[in-house]
Amino acid sequence: MNKAFRDALFHQDMAFYEEIKGHSDEEKALRFNVYRNNVYVSLIDALADIFPITQTLVGEDFFRAMAREYLQQNLPKSPIIREYGGTFADFIRAxxxxxxxxFLGDIADLEYKLLTLTHAQEFTPLTHEEVSAAFNHTTDPAKLLIRLSPNTQIMLSCYAIGSIYLAHKQPSEQSLTQLDINNSEYLLLSKSFIYAEMHVISEAEASFVQRLMQDKTLEAAIPDDDTFDTGASLAKLIQWQLITHVSEAAT
Known part of the structure; x- marks a missing residue:
């Protein structure tokens, strides 16, 4: 974007006005402000589409005022509109x-991560039968390496943002009035075929997933937690279609 045009668009710089046809500066400003307002509205609408729950939590008027402040300080760097807003969560926190x-910044962070995952590369998961076959064909399952989709992410928040997110996505299943917002949560983010998904998991499950992602064997990935159920956790990873490869560790 031409620098003079961009400065005029976002910073009220009048240097570009000489390029605009009009009988006076007032007429030029009026014409350009129509275009400027359309650009602002389009970018704010884009942020509202990217962060729908963030907007719901504070209301449309507050969100749009906040979004306008954000775009004045953070110009788009890409013509791809879905890539805009990568720093919106940090802006909200400040x-x-x-x-x-x-917790609003963490909610925005979660929404942007899920959007990014939705547009990420897809990886083919193993079926339940393929995982079972790998376990049946080894003499020591504890030494197996279980690789997860590269799209898998673990997110930790000091607030119950996963439950808040689900309460808005599935309002019939969980009410916001029943949540303790100040409960910290571990979230597993992934992409299953077309769309990104989010699951609230325990600290032990988060540790298990992170160790698997570090290429630790099944035995080394199991956390030192008496409440941890290895079989149930593996079943979740299969159900969520996250396992892409199972092999025996080199000896």
């Missing part, structure tokens, strides 16, 4: 008027 909703 935005003084949003401090009363302490």
């Amino acid at each position: 935005f003084e008027p949003s401090q009363s909703v302490a």
Whole structure:
């Protein structure tokens, strides 16, 4: 984008006005402001589409005012509109008027991560039968390496953002009034075929997944936690279609 045009568009710089046809600066400003307003509205609409739950939590008026402040300080760097807003979560965390909703930045972070995962490369998971066959063909399952989709991510928040997210996506299953928002949560983010998915998991399950992602054997990945159920956790990874490869560790 031409620098003079961009400065005029986002910073009220009048240097570009000489390129605009009009009988006076006032007429030029009026014409350009119509275009400027359309650009602002389009970018704010894009942020509202990317962060729908964030907007719901604070209301449309507050969200759009906050989004306008954000775009004045963070110009688009890509013509691909879905790539805009990568720093919106950090902006919200530092935005003084949003401090009363302490978890808002984490919600925005989660929404952007899920959007990014939705557009990420897809990886073919193993079926339940293929995983079972790999376990049946080894003499020592503890030494197996279980590789997960590269799209798999673990996210930790000091707030119950996963439950908040699900309460908005599936309002009939969980009510916000039943949540303790100040409960920290571990989230597993992944992409299953077309769309990104999010699951609230335990700290032990998060540790297990992270160790598998570090190429530790099944035995080494199991956390030192008496409540951890290895079989149930593996069943979840199969159900969520995250396992892409199972092999025996080199001896």
